[in-house]
Amino acid sequence: MSATRIGVVGAGGRMGRMLIEAALKDEQLAVGAAFDMPGSPVIGKTAGDLVGMACDVLVTDDVAAGLKNIDCLIDFTRPQGTLQHLELCRQAGVGIIIGTTGFEAEGKEAIAAAAREIPVVFAPNMAVGVNLVFKLLETAASILNQGYDIEIVEAHHRLKIDAPSGTALRMGEVVAGALGRDLAECAVYGREGVTGERDPSTIGFATVRGGDIVGDHTVMFCGLGERVEVTHKASSRMPYALGSMRAARFIAGRKSGLFDMQDVLGLR
Ligand SMILES: NC(=O)C1=CN([C@@H]2O[C@H](COP(=O)(O)OP(=O)(O)OC[C@H]3O[C@@H](n4cnc5c(N)ncnc54)[C@H](OP(=O)(O)O)[C@@H]3O)[C@@H](O)[C@H]2O)C=CC1
């Protein structure tokens, strides 16, 4: 069987480089294209240059042209860029894996609409461990469903631009869903001043930003006399990249559909 050819957009970014490295080490995948922003210092370099490995695919800013050389695009950029790339993929009939976070509702709707024509994996966290945690949270919330206050704490590096993280928000959705609540109605994003006593129906979020923290998430179920904490800590971005490689293999040969990592990992 021939290798699935992937393209990486945002190739010079933290995740872009990790994705190229993971794909070059994967015998079932090949790097067919690499893209970054016009004017980026990585344009004109090879994908291999970015990771110190052998690969002479040039980094270009012409996504539309490069889609001809790939079966699937992997996008960890920014919502505005991702939505442009999504439209190009839709026009070219190429599948896309979206790791970008920070979308508004309109952006999520555009992704769902495109998935009616092309295969899309869209997940705020591609790491297997985090996706296991989503399942653990369903169980925890369904058992600790009364008398426990839920607080979600996340910590990331100083360069992260969105908050709370996409993963923290998904954790909130999972817990809210298991408790029959709507996160949009019960989320509290930070507290300041005289807040009054805690409303037991709320799910609180707290965000830490600093240094080179790769990504920590803790969901706390705080009762009287006991507290359960479910924590995931990433010490490398490679688990996100390896999950993305699994997603690339998952959509190979599919015609359309909106999937997440629970689908890719068979956890649904
Ligand atoms: N789902 C998951 O498992 C994970 C998701 N993420 C998410 O992935 C995204 C990227 O994270 P990270 O790699 O740390 O970020 P970086 O800033 O390191 O990389 C982003 C890359 O995208 C490029 N870019 C920025 N804007 C655009 C645009 N409009 N069009 C095309 N390219 C663009 C940047 O180019 P330039 O540098 O020239 O601006 C850069 O190469 C974030 O949303 C993050 O939350 C991160 C890790 C895991």
Ligand SMILES: O=C(O)C1=N[C@H](C(=O)O)C[C@H](O)C1
């Ligand atoms: O920006 C990051 O770094 C990360 N972003 C994702 C998120 O917002 O959840 C995933 C991971 O936590 C790293």
